[in-house]
Amino acid sequence: MENELFQTLTSLLAYSCIAIGSAFIVIGGIGVLRMPEIYTRMHASSVTETAGSLFVLIGLMILSGLSLATVKLFAIALFLLFTSPVSTYALVNTALVAGQKPAVVKDQTSGASV
């Protein structure tokens, strides 16, 4: 009985993790489509890369339990944690160096850029 409850709870946790990850991915996708220029778009897409994929991977790790698959998923998660923020940084930095200007909204009242 207790074991059954434990299994239900872990699968609930796993599926909610996957759902949260998927939600992050959808939000990131919407952001990439809706944001005005590269810097904000990259901000949105980095949400997909880090939070989205990490939550999905954590969910899958909980689902697969203590097995070789978990070790592999952990390795993938570690790899993503290293590479995706770095690739985001590289893209944005290259854009900055190449002279892409961030879209700046002028504040009407004070005249200062916000």
Place this chain on the structure above:
Amino acid sequence: MSFLFFFTLSFVLISAVLAVHARDLFVSTIWLGVFSLMMASNFFILDAADVAITEAAVGAGVSTVLFLSALALTGEKESGRRVYRLIPSIALLTLAVVLMIVSLDHPRLGDPSAPVHQHIAPWYLSETPVLIDIPNVVTAVLASFRGYDTLGETLVVFTAGIGVLSVLGFRPKRKAVVTAAQVSRRTVRIRDHLILRVVGKLLIPVIMLFALVVQFHGEYSPGGGFSAGALFAAAVMLYGILEGPDRSIKAMPQVIMLRLAALGASIYIFVGIFGMLLGGNFLDYGVLSSNPVAGQQLGILLIEFGVGLTVASVLTMVFNAFAGRETY
């Protein structure tokens, strides 16, 4: 599974069309990378993990880098105006329609009564444990049963490397006189990005280790010489991108890479000839050891090593030849 297969397959089609359509060649290259990645997932869904590894490593990794380094030499915009000619379009359209009609005659995917599942595949599946005794039947087919084909492929890779070198030149060009404007244009390079260099260098040993696993574990799990060679070359390319091509050429000199490529193909051929000297047929590994099964395993290990050596050194050589040229 069928939904996922349909999804990846349609994405393959979309990315192919977009790659052709894009005017910016960098965009086109990225779409080709997406195409290869989707193709790799397709292969994986079809349970062809060996091919999937190779497609992901070569298509999405190595060839994207090669395209980008070629674009660094030429320019990013497609030159000339696009002309749509009537007769070639009609011919291509007819060909596409004919191919689609022909494909209707194919047996359904996974149909057990299809000829391929009646004739040769059951033989491979039933004889591999007896004759070679390795779990990965794909490796057995590739390296032993169809050893001639794989020898041909290895020689094709070798020839392709020689071809690229003969076009791009064996030695990197002498350094041109650099003007101040060009220097300032080139001041920001990847070498100046500390984060990229540190993280990239962390990844290089991991990629190399993975390549070795794929190489020497190929009898038991998906992998083999082709994918391992591509992964190893990818590690060298990463080093070349991070530290500059002159460093990667210094680490892996073109002359030595050429010798290693020839050595890999020679290992393959000599394993075959050695079998002949011991009284077997060309590329019959059974005679290499007193126990035919152990001989087969030894032969597969040796020729896979030869394939891996050739692929790794040819791809490294091609990358160095592209990247070592002056871009201005």
